[in-house]
Amino acid sequence: xxxxxxxxxxxxxxxxxxxxxxxxxxxxxxxxxxxxxxxxxxxxxxxxxxxxxxxxxxxxxxxxxxxxxxxxxxxxxxxxxxxxxxxxxxxxxxxxxxxxxxxxxxxxxxxxxxxxxxxxxxxxxxxxxxxxxxxxxxxxxxxxxxxxxxxxx
Amino acid sequence: xxxxxxxxxxxxxxxxxxxxxxxxxxxxxxxxxxxxxxxxxxxxxxxxxxxxxxxxxxxxxxxxxxxxxxxxxxxxxxxxxxxxxxxxxxxxxxxxxxxxxxxxxxxxxxxxxxxxxxxxxxxxxxxxxxxxxxxxxxxxxxxxxxxxxxxxxxxxxxxxxxxxxxxxxxxxxxxxxxxxxxxxxxxxxxxxxxxxxxxxxxxxxxxxxxxxxxxxxxxxxxxxxxxxxxxxxxxxxxxxxxxxxxxxxxxxxxxxxxxxxxxxxxxxxxxxxxxxxxxxxxxxxxxxxxxxxxxxxxxxxxxxxxxxxxxxxxxxxxxxxxxxxxxxxxxxxxxxxxxxxxxxxxxxxxxxxxxxxxxxxxxxxxxxxxxxxxxxxxxxxxxxxxxxxxxxxxxxxxxxxxxxxxxxxxxxxxxxxxxxxxxxxxxxxxxxxxxxxxxxxxxxxxxxxxxxxxxxxxxxxxxxxxxxxxxxxxxxxxxxxxxxxxxxxxxxxxxxxxxxxxxxxxxxxxxxxxxxxxxxxxxxxxxxxxxxxxxxxxxxxxxxxxxxxxxxxxxxxxxxxxxxxxxxxxxxxxxxxxxxxxxxxxxxxxxxxxxxxxxxxxxxxxxxxxxxxxxxxxxxxxxxxxxxxxxxxxxxxxxxxxxxxxxxxxxxxxxxxxxxxxxxxxxxxxxxxxxxxxxxxxxxxxxxxxxxxxxxxxxxxxxxxxxxxxxxxxxxxxxxxxxxxxxxxxxxxxxxxxxxxxxxxxxxxxxxxxxxxxx
Ligand code: FES
Ligand code: FES
Numbered sequence: 001x002x003x004x005x006x007x008x009x010x011x012x013x014x015x016x017x018x019x020x021x022x023x024x025x026x027x028x029x030x031x032x033x034x035x036x037x038x039x040x041x042x043x044x045x046x047x048x049x050x051x052x053x054x055x056x057x058x059x060x061x062x063x064x065x066x067x068x069x070x071x072x073x074x075x076x077x078x079x080x081x082x083x084x085x086x087x088x089x090x091x092x093x094x095x096x097x098x099x100x101x102x103x104x105x106x107x108x109x110x111x112x113x114x115x116x117x118x119x120x121x122x123x124x125x126x127x128x129x130x131x132x133x134x135x136x137x138x139x140x141x142x143x144x145x146x147x148x149x150x151x152x153x
Numbered sequence: 154x155x156x157x158x159x160x161x162x163x164x165x166x167x168x169x170x171x172x173x174x175x176x177x178x179x180x181x182x183x184x185x186x187x188x189x190x191x192x193x194x195x196x197x198x199x200x201x202x203x204x205x206x207x208x209x210x211x212x213x214x215x216x217x218x219x220x221x222x223x224x225x226x227x228x229x230x231x232x233x234x235x236x237x238x239x240x241x242x243x244x245x246x247x248x249x250x251x252x253x254x255x256x257x258x259x260x261x262x263x264x265x266x267x268x269x270x271x272x273x274x275x276x277x278x279x280x281x282x283x284x285x286x287x288x289x290x291x292x293x294x295x296x297x298x299x300x301x302x303x304x305x306x307x308x309x310x311x312x313x314x315x316x317x318x319x320x321x322x323x324x325x326x327x328x329x330x331x332x333x334x335x336x337x338x339x340x341x342x343x344x345x346x347x348x349x350x351x352x353x354x355x356x357x358x359x360x361x362x363x364x365x366x367x368x369x370x371x372x373x374x375x376x377x378x379x380x381x382x383x384x385x386x387x388x389x390x391x392x393x394x395x396x397x398x399x400x401x402x403x404x405x406x407x408x409x410x411x412x413x414x415x416x417x418x419x420x421x422x423x424x425x426x427x428x429x430x431x432x433x434x435x436x437x438x439x440x441x442x443x444x445x446x447x448x449x450x451x452x453x454x455x456x457x458x459x460x461x462x463x464x465x466x467x468x469x470x471x472x473x474x475x476x477x478x479x480x481x482x483x484x485x486x487x488x489x490x491x492x493x494x495x496x497x498x499x500x501x502x503x504x505x506x507x508x509x510x511x512x513x514x515x516x517x518x519x520x521x522x523x524x525x526x527x528x529x530x531x532x533x534x535x536x537x538x539x540x541x542x543x544x545x546x547x548x549x550x551x552x553x554x555x556x557x558x559x560x561x562x563x564x565x566x567x568x569x570x571x572x573x574x575x576x577x578x579x580x581x582x583x584x585x586x587x588x589x590x591x592x593x594x595x596x597x598x599x600x601x602x603x604x605x606x607x608x609x610x611x612x613x614x615x616x617x618x619x620x621x622x623x624x625x626x627x628x629x630x631x632x633x634x635x636x637x638x639x640x641x642x643x644x645x646x647x648x649x650x651x652x653x654x655x656x657x658x659x660x661x662x663x664x665x666x667x668x669x670x671x672x673x674x675x676x677x678x679x680x681x682x683x684x685x686x687x688x689x690x691x692x693x694x695x696x697x698x699x700x701x702x703x704x705x706x707x708x709x710x711x712x713x714x715x716x717x718x719x720x721x722x723x724x725x726x727x728x729x730x731x732x733x734x735x736x737x738x739x740x741x742x743x744x745x746x747x748x749x750x751x752x753x754x755x756x757x758x759x760x761x762x763x764x765x766x767x768x769x770x771x772x773x774x775x776x777x778x779x780x781x782x783x784x785x786x787x788x789x790x791x792x793x794x795x796x797x798x799x800x801x802x803x804x805x806x807x808x809x810x811x812x813x814x815x816x817x818x819x820x821x822x823x824x825x826x827x828x829x830x831x832x833x834x835x836x837x838x839x840x841x842x843x844x845x846x847x848x849x850x851x852x853x854x855x856x857x858x859x860x861x862x863x864x865x866x867x868x869x870x871x872x873x874x875x876x877x878x879x880x881x882x883x884x885x886x887x888x889x890x891x892x893x894x895x896x897x898x899x900x901x902x903x904x905x906x907x908x909x910x911x912x
Contacts, residue, residue, distance in 0.1 A: 001426065018427065025456055034389070034395070036386070040611045042611070075384075091377075094377050098530070098581075126861070129861040129862075132852060133529070136826035136858070136863070138860040139863060139866055
């Protein structure tokens with residue numbers, strides 16, 4: 001089995017995996033980083049989103065062979081202690097219901113807000129609607145994103 | 154009266170909600186099991202519905218979710234206090250987004266006088282000693298509010314008694330402050346200082362509940378206890394469980410219900426790197442109940458290899474009775490069924506004669522597609538059948554006791570040999586009340602001789618669910634000269650949940666029509682309600698609000714159509730139809746009884762908040778619906794528009810009367826979520842099937858509402874000090890019919906089928 005190098009949340013790993021194994025399963029089953037979630041496996045829901053070299057990526061459809069040598073940030077590495085402005089805002093407006101989609105939601109927002117740090121509600125709709133939440137927390141996600149922006153995400 | 158021969162028993166054994174047994178167990182097992190010091194800890198065991206057998210031996214089984222292990226304290230009780238004054242509260246209900254790990258412990262803490270910030274929440278494993286743990290039916294608070302209060306009140310009185318003894322004063326001189334007892338002269342003793350003495354106090358026979366004006370947490374906005382775990386990725390869901398030496402499994406199940414494996418070619422699957430073994434699982438028998446479906450399993454080193462191996466299996470299936478099933482054929486069969494009279498489950502007056510004499514007759518047939526649960530975390534479970542015959546299961550389950558029993562049954566062991574650890578649930582909606590996936594994991598662990606995690610793909614989930622039944626409903630009403638109905642006929646056809654648990658079920662029964670059909674709240678003299686034949690071709694199960702989904706839809710949508718036909722305002726017409734204030738004890742012989750004043754109350758509130766009756770642009774409309782379910786009343790006023798055949802929902806006003814509100818924030822969030830859930834049902838997709846097999850496979854064909862499609866949602870909670878009602882489910886039923894009413898007003902076209910397809 002080939003070996004791939006990944007820097008995940010600042011730590012370098014050499015992982016042995018089949019080339020087609022999606023980054024999602026490398027993170028979850030090999031590295032034990034289970035904060036990144038499996039929701040659909042086919043790029044439909046966004047539960048698996050992480051940052052690869054700073055860009056939002058659906059890890060369920062990113063073969064490890066294609067991201068070798070990359071710098072990966074997962075929800076566990078977004079902040080040291082859960083104090084990223086989005087995480088704080090999420091807590092403040094009590095966004096999570098079951099919470100399962102929320103790591104993907106937060107990673108997505110943290111990604112596009114680098115380019116759009118002061119979004120309008122319409123910007124949030126446009127950038128965040130690709131991420132599904134079966135519990136229906138959308139209204140609060142939007143509120144939290146706008147709150148975080150106000151406080152300087 | 155039956156009492157247990159143990160110290161501190163204060164109530165007879167019973168399974169009734171609102172009744173429980175409190176034991177002072179401070180000096181029992183804790184001497185041995187806690188690291189916090191012998192005899193120094195105050196611990197109350199609070200049990201409902203447990204038997205003497207269950208209490209005879211107490212394995213040390215309550216497990217914390219998250220990071221409470223450092224407390225070194227794993228009690229199998231509801232309330233504990235250590236010398237440092239930390240309070241431990243056990244949550245025996247499953248957390249799936251409704252916030253129960255915040256709401257239930259907050260009730261106990263409030264009655265106790267504990268400081269919420271010094272309380273730690275432990276998650277109960279599945280065991281009868283915890284009383285009913287089935288987290289469905291929106292029951293955690295409506296059935297157990299007084300149980301939780303009693304647990305807290307008992308602790309409070311024992312702490313007060315301990316302080317009085319310490320000070321050699323009468324308890325009347327002591328009062329409960331926050332996390333400490335205060336003497337009239339100003340002296341205080343903290344919970345930690347009192348714990349050891351409190352442990353020696355007699356358990357009070359009937360502790361008084363605190364008056365409402367002393368509540369500090371109940372009825373407030375309670376911050377989510379687990380928010381941090383959710384937003385940092387540290388919350389452990391079932392699918393995140395990792396056990397030393399664990400293998401991973403995926404299963405190929407028959408695409409058609411009842412299909413048995415005819416042949417397997419597993420050569421390609423075995424060639425997949427990381428695949429360890431292929432295991433045949435026996436097919437289920439009928440009725441399927443909670444059995445594993447069976448099929449062919451791939452055991453592998455990781456989830457990806459298991460999925461790949463499973464996809465590489467070549468399996469052929471024997472013919473099944475359900476090979477000919479398709480969504481279209483089933484709908485046609487139900488349509489035919491409701492065209493003819495069914496079995497009358499209730500009748501008053503003479504509906505047919507009154508219809509003949511009516512000024513106007515309105516008829517409509519309503520349909521709702523078969524629906525999946527689709528929790529964002531697909532079903533999964535990890536099991537470890539050990540050499541000594543015991544089994545541990547880690548699962549996102551709404552029903553840990555059912556899981557325990559089903560696993561024990563499948564393994565042929567005593568339920569006491571099975572421990573079910575409850576993880577966080579990435580959504581449940583009723584799917585995770587059915588522990589078939591736990592049984593799969595246990596059988597595979599037994600076969601593999603190692604811990605096994607079985608993970609369902611999204612396709613597995615959407616194709617092998619316990620579906621909400623598809624339905625057809627025929628409604629007919631005769632209107633008098635004043636536009637009010639003089640007759641009402643409702644026929645309902647859908648394969649009922651009973652078909653999953655009994656053979657030979659050919660349609661709904663009288664009980665199945667109680668959710669808003671035969672006990673609907675309108676004053677009409679001539680009524681008839683009929684149950685019509687429908688055959689199940691899949692496992693049918695309960696989905697968030699169950700039959701209220703289709704019955705709440707048809708009944709409310711039909712009333713909007715009648716108002717339209719009569720040229721009347723939909724809200725006024727609805728309120729007039731509900732008629733005078735009354736408790737409907739005739740049609741609800743047992744609690745909860747529908748109180749029409751409360752139903753009208755939420756309808757008026759939703760309408761007022763929405764600005765009902767205001768001028769709307771062309772192409773816009775407003776609809777309203779109200780429904781009683783799970784002891785609560787919910788009304789939705791929906792403002793929508795139709796442009797170029799596209800429905801847009803602009804705003805939803807939701808009024809909810811759930812009696813005494815415990816956690817305002819989670820009531821609101823459940824109503825917000827129910828709005829999205831209801832709009833997904835109304836606007837997105839149903840489950841499709843041909844040749845006996847579900848073709849819907851993932852979120853491309855079962856689409857969920859997105860953020861951009863989510864309307865501004867305003868939730869209005871009615872003030873009430875009546876007993877608490879449910880919150881998780883009752884927000885779903887009125888949404889779709891209120892939207893149908895809005896579309897009717899906007900376009901003049903009735904909506905009779907969900908999901909809505911405007912042509
Ligand atoms: S799991 Fe990757 S998009 Fe759904
Ligand atoms: S919070 Fe449950 S899926 Fe989003």
